[in-house]
Amino acid sequence: MTRSAAEALLAGNRTTLAAYEAKHFGWSVDAGVATITLNRPERKNPLTFESYAELRDLFRQLAYATDVKVVVMHGAGDNFCSGGDVHDIIAPLIDLPMPELLLFTRMTGDLVKAMRHCPQPIIAAVDGVCAGAGAILAMASDMRLGTARSKLAFLFTRVGLAGCDMGACSILPRIIGQGRAAELLYTGRSASGEEGYAWGFYNRLCAPEALLDEASKLAADLAAGPTFAHGVTKKMLHQEWSMSIDEAIESEAQAQAICMTTRDFERAYRAFAAKSRPVFEGD
Template sequence: MKKFVATDYVPRHFQWEVVGKVATLTLNRPERKNPLTFDSYGELRDLFRELRYATDVKVVVVTGAGGNFCSGGDVHEIIGPLVGMQEAGDMPGLLEFTRMTGDAVVEMRQCPQPIIAAVDGICAGAGAILAMASDMRIGTPRTKTAFLFTRVGLAGADMGACNILPRIIGAGRASELLYTGRSMTGEEGERWGFYNRLVSPEDLLANAQALARELADGPTFAHGMTKKCLQQEWSMGIAEAIEAEAQAQAICMQTRDYARAYRAFVGKVKPVFEGN
């Protein structure tokens, strides 16, 4: 059976730290507000794909260095070359790029570990997508989140935004952000449900990692099943969804964690979950 040891992973384009069962991925180009490049997109896609096979990491925190989350695709290293492809009539090359960026979101949604985005400052373009694709988001009052695609002549439909964003904040609000490209303030983001909560910039990473540790100490097999159901039930009717959840619960009832929880309840102690 294939295995991926997350504690041994050495990234090329961002920081990666594993403490206990929690990994923290830090976009680390603070002088440019942490933009993405062709290579960092590809590495993010590949890492989240490999995390399906990791047993040592149970939750991932994604954040940015230097008081900002991510300013999107690097203007010089991505947008410039893409304009060159357009001028050369390289439609296959453009499609290869857009499919690669979309695959990063697919892998984030399909890896079993919950992903928590810790977002401060600028969260724009592809950065807003990375936050959107996470399972939970913690922001700060100074966070500015913008789906900028129409500002550069592109559709708001990028990397799953038209599918995922309306499910988080509602169709009307998503439409406003995707059509206008305007920034959503931290307060708006919390009120609309994009951010689970706002904390001070100084407390952001510690808050996200504390939540991650809480989840990592829980029934992590069941968390993975919850994430799977949240993902696959988007396209189901209610009867299909109830059947899928019946199957999910029957599977979880076969885990040792289920029995551990029962025995802890009987013994009036806190359960200690082991993820199996």
């Protein structure tokens, strides 16, 4: 394959998502920051079969997006997300046979996989109710900002299901610890914003009226950074869960050496030498 043919092939895999028209949630892109708005406020922003699938597909596309550097996810109104819609999802599931049920649970798990594997950092801005699958969306994000009135609840046991949904038994203990995760997953009780912050689920608490602005400001700061390197950081944070210390150190050595070949690394040095602030471009 010639170089021009290779470049054409790679160019065909790249995409821009600023003009993407979401059907089941709000979507916008501004200066490299994408905002996802779960926008069914009259029902506390529950998920449907369609929104699950569209979110999964969108996060998969983000792996190839050239115009999105950070993602902010929040809910319209005073709540983040109440989980799977009781009428649109739970009621139909009761009548489905096992093969179709497994298709559904694998599809919801694929959403979390897509969130963890897209290179962009994801910031969840969590106000009010954050329950069930909504709690999973927040958990699967890279950072979480909350409010004092945030109510975090993994409700699966309340509907006769196990707490091991969409990676919760793997990811949640790594965020808040095994005992605290076990309590939430066994009991299904709500954790307050103060509890979530004290346990490390939330990076910080904000006033409700300032929450989205704070999340957007954090996202803009990240978008102005070395975004290729941010993608490597996200990859290693995820990948090193299953590594020994020696394997992790070697993997990080290789990852850092790769980052040292980027133009952003050179820009940072030249800016330091000139006593100026580097302007990163993500390459």
